[in-house]
Amino acid sequence: MTTHRVLAGAALLLASLGLVVGDPPASRGAPVPRVFAWVSAYDSARVDAVTLAEWLRDRRRNLSILDVRPADAFRDFHLPRAVHMPLAELGIVPADSAATVVVYGDREPDAQRAWLVLSAFGHQDVRALEEGIRGWLVDVINPVLPRPTTPAEEIEFDRRADLSRYFGGLPRLGEPIDPTARAEDVLTRTRRRGCAF
Amino acid sequence: MIGPFVETGLLSPAAGLVMAILIGFAFGWFLEQGGLGNARKLAGQFYLTDLTVFKVMFSAIVTAALGLFWFGRLGVIDPALLYVPVTYVLPQLAGGVVFGLGFVMGGLCPGTSCVAASTGRIDGLALMAGMLFGVLGFNELYPVIASFYSSTPMGAATVPDLLGIPTGNALFLLTVIAIAAFVVGHRIERRLRGLTSKRG
Amino acid sequence: MSDRRSGRPYMDPYLAGVGIGCVLLAAFVVMGHGLGASGAFSSVVASGVALADSARAASNDAYAGYLPGGPASVFRDWFVLEVAGVFLGGMASALLAGRFRRAVDRGPRISSRARLVYAFGGGAVMGLGAKLARGCTSGLALTGGAVFSVGSWIFIAGAFGAGYLFAPLFRRQWL
Numbered sequence: 001m002t003t004h005r006v007l008a009g010a011a012l013l014l015a016s017l018g019l020v021v022g023d024p025p026a027s028r029g030a031p032v033p034r035v036f037a038w039v040s041a042y043d044s045a046r047v048d049a050v051t052l053a054e055w056l057r058d059r060r061r062n063l064s065i066l067d068v069r070p071a072d073a074f075r076d077f078h079l080p081r082a083v084h085m086p087l088a089e090l091g092i093v094p095a096d097s098a099a100t101v102v103v104y105g106d107r108e109p110d111a112q113r114a115w116l117v118l119s120a121f122g123h124q125d126v127r128a129l130e131e132g133i134r135g136w137l138v139d140v141i142n143p144v145l146p147r148p149t150t151p152a153e154e155i156e157f158d159r160r161a162d163l164s165r166y167f168g169g170l171p172r173l174g175e176p177i178d179p180t181a182r183a184e185d186v187l188t189r190t191r192r193r194g195c196a197f
Numbered sequence: 198m199i200g201p202f203v204e205t206g207l208l209s210p211a212a213g214l215v216m217a218i219l220i221g222f223a224f225g226w227f228l229e230q231g232g233l234g235n236a237r238k239l240a241g242q243f244y245l246t247d248l249t250v251f252k253v254m255f256s257a258i259v260t261a262a263l264g265l266f267w268f269g270r271l272g273v274i275d276p277a278l279l280y281v282p283v284t285y286v287l288p289q290l291a292g293g294v295v296f297g298l299g300f301v302m303g304g305l306c307p308g309t310s311c312v313a314a315s316t317g318r319i320d321g322l323a324l325m326a327g328m329l330f331g332v333l334g335f336n337e338l339y340p341v342i343a344s345f346y347s348s349t350p351m352g353a354a355t356v357p358d359l360l361g362i363p364t365g366n367a368l369f370l371l372t373v374i375a376i377a378a379f380v381v382g383h384r385i386e387r388r389l390r391g392l393t394s395k396r397g
Numbered sequence: 398m399s400d401r402r403s404g405r406p407y408m409d410p411y412l413a414g415v416g417i418g419c420v421l422l423a424a425f426v427v428m429g430h431g432l433g434a435s436g437a438f439s440s441v442v443a444s445g446v447a448l449a450d451s452a453r454a455a456s457n458d459a460y461a462g463y464l465p466g467g468p469a470s471v472f473r474d475w476f477v478l479e480v481a482g483v484f485l486g487g488m489a490s491a492l493l494a495g496r497f498r499r500a501v502d503r504g505p506r507i508s509s510r511a512r513l514v515y516a517f518g519g520g521a522v523m524g525l526g527a528k529l530a531r532g533c534t535s536g537l538a539l540t541g542g543a544v545f546s547v548g549s550w551i552f553i554a555g556a557f558g559a560g561y562l563f564a565p566l567f568r569r570q571w572l
Contacts, residue, residue, distance in 0.1 A: 007256075007411055008376050014263045015372035018365040024269040024276050057352070161277040166352035168283045170429060172204045173275060201429035208427065216427045217475045221482020223420045224432060224535075228483070229490035231413030236502040236516070240571045243564035252410035253417065254538065260418025261543035265425055273426065280430035282532060282541040284548030289537070292530025293555020296523050301560045301567055303519020304502070307434035307527060308535040310520065311480055312487030317499040323513045324520035328435070331524020332442045339457060346529065354547040367545055379411075 045115055047127040049135040052102055053163050056080055062099040068114045069105050069133070079104065079136055080167070090117045104129035104136070141169035200274035225312050234312035236304030236320055243301045245389060248382045255375045266368050286349040303327065404495030421539055428475065431540025435527035437480040444471040476536075504571040515570055526556075 055063055056079075065082040067074050074084040085093070087110060093101050101123050103114040111128035118126045129135060138144075143164050148154050161171040202208040208216070231253050232238045241247025269276040300306055303324045305313050310328065313321025339346070357367040407413075424431050447454040454460040471477055491497040503512035527533040530552050532541065538556070541549020 001409075003409065004379075004411055007415065008379070011259055011263060011372050012376065014267065015369040018263070018266050018270070019369040021270060021365070023363045023365055024266075158277065162353075165281055166283075168353070170204070170280055171278055173198070173206075173278060200426045202427050204429045213428055214473060214475060214478055217478035218482040218485075220420055220424050220427070220432070221479035221484075222486035222489070223423070223482075224417060224479070225483035225486025225488075226490045227408075227413050227416035227420065227486075229487040229496070230408040230416070230494070231410050232407035233413075234487055234491070237504065237571060240567075243560045244568070244572060246572070249410045253414040254534065254542075256411045256414025257417040257421060257539055258542035260415045261421040261425070261431075261539070262545070264418065264422035265543055268422070268426065278429050279425060279544055280540075281544045282537055282546045282548055284546060284551070285531065286548070286551060289530040289548045289552045290555045292526045292528070293552040294526070294559040296526030296530060296533065296552070297556035297559025298563045299519045299522030299524075299526055300556060301519075301564050302522060302570075303516050304571070305516070305519075306534045307438060307523065308432075308480075308483060308533070311434070311483045313502070315484040315488040316491035317497050319499070319501050319509075320503070320512055320516040323516035324523075325438075327517035327520020327522075328438050328524040328527075329442055329520075330517070331521035331526075332435075332438050332528055333446070333524075334521065335525050335528040336442065336446070336457060336460060342529075351547060356545040356547055356550065359547055364545065371545075 045119075045127055046108075046130050047102060048130045049139040050160065050163065052079075052129060052136070053140040053167065055100075057163065057166050060100070062095070064093055064095040064099055064101045066093060066101060066103045066114065066118075067105075068103055068110050073106070077133075079133070087113060090114055091121070093118065093121075093123060095123075099123070100125045100127065102127045102129055105132050106134070107132045140164055140167060142172060143169075144172045147173065198272050198275040200268070201278055204278045205275075224308070225315070228309055228312045229316060233309045234305075234316050234318065234321070236313060236318070239306075239309060240301060240304040245385060248386060251382060252379065255378065259372055259375045262368055262371060266364060281353040281355060284351040284354045285347070286351060288346050288348065291345075299331075403498060404491075417539070418543075421543055424479075425543070431536070431543060432479065433476040433532070433536035433540065434480055434483070435524070435533040436536055437474070437476040438524065439528065440471050440474045440477050504569070506572070507570050512570060515567070530555075 052065075063081075065079055066085050067078050067082045068085060068087045068090065070086060071084065074082075078084070082104075083093075085091075087105070093099075095101060101118060103111045103118065103126065105111045105114070108128060108131060111132060115126050115128045131138070141164060143160055145157050145160055148157050164171040199205060199207060203210060203213040228234060232249060233253060238247050239250055242250040265274070265276070265279065268274045303310075303320075305321060305324050307325075307328055310321045310324040314325055315321075355364075357364045360367070408416075421431055443454065443460045446460060488497070501509040501512050503509065523533070527536075530537060530548075532538070532549070532552065534556070537546075537549045538553050540546075542553065
């Protein structure tokens with residue numbers, strides 16, 4: 001049928017042109033402005049969500065992740081490979097004393113407390129996740145990345161976007177998320193984008 | 198880049214929800230127009246009597262892939278903001294096999310069952326009910342299969358990334374293969390039709 | 398061989414496919430994601446279970462991903478609304494083309510009742526398969542196919558392969 005030939009011809013033409021012009025340019029981005037500024041004595045014991053995401057993606061060895069939030073919050077959503085250990089029940093983590101133990105809670109003060117307790121128990125490399133689970137949601141799952149203006153920023157955007165998508169998230173272009181938004185609202189916006197759960 | 202519109206803020210999430218109904222309407226419309234609300238037509242794919250499923254699915258995939266590529270190239274959308282399903286090799290292979298068995302048994306897929314049901318077909322309703330049952334069953338079984346379910350992850354892997362080729366090249370290959378497959382399918386249909394008419 | 402007993406002829410499948418491709422493209426351009434169907438069924442089940450027995454829903458990870466906003470949020474779920482649209486669009490198309498018909502689509506050698514049992518069973522099996530694969534033909538094959546997802550092509554291969562493999566078992570239902 002002629003319609004079929006026209007369709008096939010158009011498809012081949014578009015595809016061949018695509019072959020010639022090459023891929024769209026890599027997308028661009030700029031670092032998300034830090035929402036909370038914490039100055040604290042344990043500054044070097046903190047880790048940001050993006051770095052943690054890279055550790056997880058690269059399957060960093062000897063890495064334990066502890067969730068110190070209440071049980072129902074853990075069930076609703078938790079980080080990949082996270083183990084639940086509420087603040088009140090903190091104790092020895094089944095891991096090497098040399099292992100990297102990352103703790104996270106709703107907010108950083110919870111993780112800070114956990115850091116104190118775990119360090120007292122003898123764990124040598126305990127890290128607190130900056131900005132808690134919100135940091136994970138806001139910086140990894142649903143990062144809002146402003147338009148970049150330089151090639152270096154383009155590479156950074158690419159890196160952040162790839163990382164986000166690796167965890168099934170969706171990077172967004174635009175203004176940063178309102179820092180006073182509740183975690184539940186952020187979580188609702190990060191819901192799955194397809195049939196997967 | 199102005200899109201995807203809800204991601205760049207051009208449209209609000211509420212407007213996005215309205216669009217969901219409109220987009221779904223158009224989807225259902227074209228499915229019914231192509232006859233995909235008819236279980237016999239769909240099942241015919243697996244007896245080589247009716248290759249509609251194949252023709253519709255792959256022309257849809259090629260059309261959308263070409264569109265996404267060119268919209269990205271022309272700056273209409275930012276490709277980095279597109280959702281890519283996460284790959285889990287074994288669960289998706291196993292799930293595909295199980296799904297295929299259910300498909301040839303039921304004759305409709307989840308989307309087309311809605312079209313069949315909405316056009317009066319009772320078997321469409323029966324299939325939708327079965328789906329709810331199957332989903333519930335999976336959820337109740339989930340604790341048992343949870344580790345298999347999360348095994349062999351590859352993140353949001355794409356074929357061009359895996360093969361180390363530009364997306365444009367993968368797109369060209371896809372288009373050529375699809376068209377070649379359509380030609381082969383056409384020949385198969387013609388030959389089978391010829392055989393039936395000789396007998397009859 | 399035409400299966401319709403009434404109404405206008407079906408649209409050319411390639412044109413219908415291009416139409417669906419445009420719809421899929423529109424979904425990406427508007428939302429950044431594609432279409433879906435099995436996800437909507439999952440949401441409905443999760444909501445139903447949460448309404449019936451919230452403790453059970455909360456204690457099972459399988460429901461967790463669908464519950465952040467509570468059972469009522471099912472009405473604000475993009476995919477549930479999309480599937481509602483599919484329902485309406487299919488109905489409208491059939492009515493306008495004179496193809497709306499209360500019937501059970503089946504082959505000549507099987508009874509309606511048996512066909513309905515197969516339909517239910519097939520649906521249940523597909524429900525399992527779609528959950529395991531995290532998608533179905535709309536959400537994984539079409540959507541993933543358009544963005545060249547590896548998993549979607551794996552799924553397509555498995556599904557088509559299994560379809561042809563198991564087809565002889567159900568010949569009586571269709572031919």
